[in-house]
Amino acid sequence: MLEKFSKWKSNFTATEDAAPGTELDLDNIPKHVAIIMDGNGRWAKERGLPRVAGHREGMKVVNKIVRTANALGVEFLTLYAFSTENWKRPKTEVDFLLRLPERYLKSELPTLISENVQVRLMGQPEGLPSYTLRAVEEAVEKTKHNTGLVLNFALNYGSRYEMAEAMRAIARKVKQGELSVEEVDEDLIGTYLMSGAMRDPDLLIRTSGEIRLSNFMLWQLAYSEFWFTDVLWPDFEAAHFHEAVSVYQQRGRRYGGI
Ligand code: FPP
Numbered sequence: 001m002l003e004k005f006s007k008w009k010s011n012f013t014a015t016e017d018a019a020p021g022t023e024l025d026l027d028n029i030p031k032h033v034a035i036i037m038d039g040n041g042r043w044a045k046e047r048g049l050p051r052v053a054g055h056r057e058g059m060k061v062v063n064k065i066v067r068t069a070n071a072l073g074v075e076f077l078t079l080y081a082f083s084t085e086n087w088k089r090p091k092t093e094v095d096f097l098l099r100l101p102e103r104y105l106k107s108e109l110p111t112l113i114s115e116n117v118q119v120r121l122m123g124q125p126e127g128l129p130s131y132t133l134r135a136v137e138e139a140v141e142k143t144k145h146n147t148g149l150v151l152n153f154a155l156n157y158g159s160r161y162e163m164a165e166a167m168r169a170i171a172r173k174v175k176q177g178e179l180s181v182e183e184v185d186e187d188l189i190g191t192y193l194m195s196g197a198m199r200d201p202d203l204l205i206r207t208s209g210e211i212r213l214s215n216f217m218l219w220q221l222a223y224s225e226f227w228f229t230d231v232l233w234p235d236f237e238a239a240h241f242h243e244a245v246s247v248y249q250q251r252g253r254r255y256g257g258i
Contacts, residue, residue, distance in 0.1 A: 023246070024072070024242060024245055024246060024249065025249050026072075026073065028249050029072050029073050029074060029245060030074065030201075030202035030203040030225075030245060030248050031074065031075045031076065031199060031202055032074075032075060032076035032077075032078070032198065032199050032200065032201045032202050032203075033069060033074050033076070033077050033078070033201065033202070033203045033204075033205065033244075033245075034077075034078040034079075034080070034201035034203070034204050034205070034216070034217060034220075034221070034224070035065070035077070035078070035079050035080065035204075035205045035206070035207075036080045036204070036205070036206040036207070036210075036213075036214060036216055037058055037061070037062070037079060037080060037081070037207060037233040037236075038206060038207050038208035038210055038232075038233055039054075039207050039208025039209075039231075039232030039233045039234070039235075040054030040055045040057070040058040040232070040233055040234055041054050042054070042208065042232055043057065043058075043232040043233070043234040043235065044057075044234075051093055052092070052093060052096040054232075054233075054234055055093075055096060055097055055100060056100075057234035058233045058234050059100050059103065059104050060234075061233060061234055061236050062079060062104060063104070063108060064237070064238060065077070065236065065238070065241055066112075066117065066149070066151055067115075068238040068241050068242075069149060069241065070115060070117060070148060070149040072241075072242075072245065074149060075149065075150060075199075076149070076150045076152060076198055076199065076201075077149060077150070077151050077152065078122065078152040078153075078154055078195075078198075078201065078217070079151070079152070079153055079154060080154045080157065080214075080216050081097075081100070081101065081153050081154060081155050082097055082098065082123070082154075082155045082156055082157070083154075083156075083157060083158055083214065083215060083216070084123075084124070084156060084157065084158030084161055084215070085158065085214070085215065087127075098128065098129050098131075098132045099131070099132070101132050101135050101136050101153060101155065102131050102132060102134075102135035105119075105135045105136070105138070105139045106135070109138075109139050109142065109143075112139070112143060112151065113142060113143055113146070115148060115149075116146045116147060116148030116149075117143060117146055117148050117149045117150075117151050118143045118144065118146040118147070118148065118149070118150045118151065119136070119139040119140050119143045119151050119153070120140060120150055120151070120152045120153070121136050121137075121140060121152075121153055121155060122152050122153065122154045122155070122157055122194045122195060123153075123154055123155040123156040123157035123194065124156045124157070124161070125156075127156055128155060128156050132155070136153060136155065150198070152195075152198065154216070154217075157194065157216075158215045159213075159215045159216055159217055159218040159219065160215055160218070162193055162194050162219075163193070163218070163219060165192075166189060166192035166193050169192050170184055170188070170189070170192055189219070190219070190220075193219060193220070195217070195220055200220040200221070200222070200223065200224060201217065201220060201221060201224045202224060202225065202248070203224060203225050203226075203227060203244060203245070203248045204217075204221055204224045204225070204226045204227070205227050205228075205229070205241075205244050206226070206227075206228050206229075207229055207231050207232060207233045207236055208229075208230070208231070208232050208233060209228070209229075209230040210228075211228050223253070223255050223256075225247075225248050225251050225253065227244040227247055227248065229243075229244070
């Protein structure tokens, strides 16, 4: 219940980017927000545009939401930008999608650096084109000492593959006698996942009305709060992000307790 928050802040106006007037408790901002950015294709179709026009518009929204999250004090923002299943799309669309990190970082990296954002990659680097990897690795390198928002791009990411890889790595260690079977617990498995030492998402947002996880962070989302919206990703605004955080703040997280 909202009343229970003692340090309630109203009419949050930290910056214009953080914007719109939803009342938020700044002491209860989800530390890790993960987003499945869905609906670019439908947004374009509704306007009689090619699907890639939706992706281009979606990239602009990434920029807005990074600034909103940073202004609110979110610590980790994970964005599902390209899944291991997205390779099934037509080559022209795949090529366009894999050019987006480069395009985005070309224009935004200086701002990300100056705003103390730390860029990370979560996914299989193998298989990504060299231009995608180069752009992301440069951003990771140039922002590695930043201490603000961690902007984690899930690129060529699939959760089942991630878990299978972790199991294989653990099995090898056990086989070589470097780990005992008893040492394989939930914490250890977590450290073998691509998200590494990052805390699990507190809040998952999925746009476009689809109510599924699509192979995204299946292990890490075990106790996250979910917020789904019909809004298509290119129409997603800071106000929607605030609404998601506001709903999150009304949830009672019990982690299986009472
Ligand atoms: C799903 O919508 C969206 C994607 C597969 C790509 C998401 C990528 C972005 C929003 C831009 C990423 C930006 C950077 C900087 C990496 P869809 O195409 O499946 O939509 P549909 O379900 O309406 O067809």
